Amino acid sequence: MARLTLEQLEAKYDELYEYERKALSEGYRFIGGIDEAGRGPLAGPVVAACCILDPDVKILGLDDSKKLSEKKREALFTEIKQKALAYKVIAMGPEVIDEINILEATKRAMRTCVSEIGIKPDLLLVDAVKLDCDVPVIPIIKGDAKSDSIAAASILAKVTRDHMMVEYSKQYPDYGFEKHKGYGTKDHYAAIREHGMTDIHRRSFLKVIH
Numbered sequence: 001m002a003r004l005t006l007e008q009l010e011a012k013y014d015e016l017y018e019y020e021r022k023a024l025s026e027g028y029r030f031i032g033g034i035d036e037a038g039r040g041p042l043a044g045p046v047v048a049a050c051c052i053l054d055p056d057v058k059i060l061g062l063d064d065s066k067k068l069s070e071k072k073r074e075a076l077f078t079e080i081k082q083k084a085l086a087y088k089v090i091a092m093g094p095e096v097i098d099e100i101n102i103l104e105a106t107k108r109a110m111r112t113c114v115s116e117i118g119i120k121p122d123l124l125l126v127d128a129v130k131l132d133c134d135v136p137v138i139p140i141i142k143g144d145a146k147s148d149s150i151a152a153a154s155i156l157a158k159v160t161r162d163h164m165m166v167e168y169s170k171q172y173p174d175y176g177f178e179k180h181k182g183y184g185t186k187d188h189y190a191a192i193r194e195h196g197m198t199d200i201h202r203r204s205f206l207k208v209i210h
Helices: 006-014 018-025 071-085 094-100 102-116 149-169 185-196
Strands: 031-037 046-052 086-092 123-127 137-141
Touching: 006 102, 006 149, 018 031, 018 123, 018 149, 031 102, 031 149, 046 149, 071 123, 071 149, 086 102, 086 149, 094 102
Parallel strands: 031 123, 123 137
Antiparallel strands: 031 046, 046 086
8 A cells, every 4th residue: 555645644643633623623622532442352351542632743654553453553553642732541341241231331431431431522423323411423434534533533442452452362372362452363263272262251251252
């Protein structure tokens, strides 16, 4: 894939700032983008992030975290933390997921991000999830590819979770968490059959393994 020029990167940032720009024009001051990582894996936490970008500081290259290389995600992860007005990342572990289900655990992580972020958002842009919150919420389908704030949150959530799974791979070296990050790959299922489940596996996702 060809590298974008500076002008193209700035144009893409401006295009993805449409929701935020409209909200600012309507009088909102602090627009929080929210996204999650890890709803689908068999192991590990689900991680949510809320990010409030600075309207006066562009972070070029923001996009859906899944579309970015690991190297690019890592670079943006650092830049977002340096330049955002505020951000918060929250993980909900397998025990919470098994207790209240993955969707409710995701929503709990998102709401906790909002309540614990350093600056209280007055509007939330959320990737797809319908979130009950004490702040107005705009759910956006494929929001991580349509909003800079959600894209930033998606990068914070994914990179944080990836780092956690790499650390878990040191604790559970037989499972390959550093490679598949807990998703249900062929090798992961084989490891579960051979070694059983770990403390970070989601029991509700693994009731039956053939």
